[in-house]
Amino acid sequence: MYFHFRGKSSVFICFSVFLLSACSSRPELMPTPNVYINAPYSESDIPETLRKTSMELIYVTDRGTSPKKHVKYDASRSASIAYGVAKVNFENKSLQWDELLKQSNQKKRSTDLIYELEEVDELGRFPLSPYSFKRIDDKLQIDKAILEQKSYHETQLNNIINKRLENSETKDVVLFIHGFNNTFDEAIFTLGSLWHFLKRQGVPIVYSWPAAAEGLTAYFADKESGQFTIFHLKETLRLLFKNPEIENIHIIAHSRGTDVATTTLRELIIENRASGGNPRKDLRIENLILAAPDLDFGIIKQRLMAEQFGPAFGRITIYTSQEDSALGISQWLTNSLSFGRLNIKDVDKNEQNIFNSVGNVSLIKVPTSVNFIGHDYFHSNPAVSSDLINLILYNAAPGSKERPLKKLENNFWSLDSDYLIEH
Structure with a gap:
């Protein structure tokens, strides 16, 4: 693969790589979730x-x-x-x-x-x-x-x-699959x-795949390594x-890790159904959590929704943000709609009906980011981390007392910055 960048394009690509590299988190205990205040x-x-x-x-x-x-x-x-x-x-x-x-x-x-x-x-x-x-x-x-x-x-x-x-x-087991550029x-x-x-x-x-390549093409190198790891993740999950x-498995996948997770799970679900099994019962995945998913929504529709992916899980929770700068760059690089920046208007009537018929898919619109990049909010934002924690600890439904999210349209919910803070 050969890249030849000039002038502003080169500068923009370098800036893009910087933003996408911001998946990395600081090595300190994450902020105290609102739920514990x-x-x-x-x-x-x-x-x-x-x-x-x-x-x-x-x-x-x-x-x-x-x-x-x-x-x-x-x-x-x-x-x-x-x-x-x-x-x-x-x-x-x-x-x-x-x-x-x-x-x-x-x-x-x-x-x-x-x-x-x-x-x-x-x-x-x-x-x-x-x-x-x-x-x-x-x-x-x-x-x-x-x-x-x-x-x-x-x-x-x-x-x-x-x-x-x-x-x-x-x-229970809590399995974490990290994203691009994470060591x-x-x-x-x-x-x-x-x-x-x-x-x-x-x-x-922790399932750690070969991410964090160096250089201008690091994002693309990591993307290919995400495909390399699929067989090994399948072996691990089996x-x-x-x-x-x-008793239960909770999978948290972030950024490019969501592609690794969903591709692997799709293949395992097809494998299980082909052998006469029931993936909801046999796989025992209670929660599939996709945080800031760096996924092409068009591919999601054709590879996951078309394969009846959702019924294999207890709940599927997707955290999205229109202010996720890293996914904005990824969207520009791939010229596609990112699942992690999905908005209500991006889902047509047929897709709404599919989400509604499955019944276990929730798309959570998160509040304004606490930092410039806005990509690691699932653990850096105390409101979002609170929702994730109550989801896993209590398997609480959106809109319940433990998860007081505000219902929008269809399967979309909103999460405020003061979520779970009493006044």
Whole structure:
């Protein structure tokens, strides 16, 4: 691929890459969600074994590793899936649990809570893909040795998950799939923040794909890596689906991660239905949350709506913003309507009828952004994060007491900046 930019076009492309690169978040505890301003984040809600400043998150990745350090995942691609545990703590070594608890209820904090990644412990690695296979009696069969290795690592990873489930009141998994230009560390920090404010319930798992390429064409490189990772994400989700200890799965996907997630899930749903299954029952995905989705709405209509994608989930929640500058640039680059900037007028009568017939799709129009870029609002905006938290913790419907959203037209709802703040 060859790019030749001149004059203003070159400047605009550089600015575009800068905006799109703004998916990266600062390594600090996200702002206290509005929901905890009047109803404090309480120690009694936290499992006793987890009442400490550090957090351990499970991760799965097909990133390559840097040879400079023991385990340092970079933007290169790996043909095998690695899994392990990442330990997150804060730079301030004198920070105690009681102080973290106090700061977790403050709208304006008296101290900075900057993260650091204390340890990354890779615990296993699946066989290289594509898997070797043979043709036996007109059927394709993966080599026995490969299947044995694969089964071993599936069991190992599920054992790690199940051990964490024992310490959680909810037997759920929260899976986060990050977006464009997010490093491995940033993805860990983002889910760490969310899980902390989810009262450290359920098992947090980060799926980190090979994003954060460098250079002028970084966005396009990451977009291709998002296609590269599909098979590995399918393998990851299949092992979660087979784990009987997991009651519900909540998937949070952001930005380009929404393309990775929906493409993968579409293929798994088709696969499940073709085998005579019921994806709503078999996959157990209670919530699919698409935050600032960097998706072409035309493709959504033809690849997801046409495939009857929605009924496979408990709820599908899409957070959208007309002020998302990063998606505005993506929309310009691809000359298409971005799903993450969708407005009521963009949905025609036929599409409205489809949304209404499915009944479990909600499009949430978020308030004015708190920053210039306006792309990471699902965790940086205390109003939006509050809605996401109550959605996962209580599986609350839009417009309910726990989620007092304002109904607009069709499946659209609005979320105000003072959402869940009592006056």
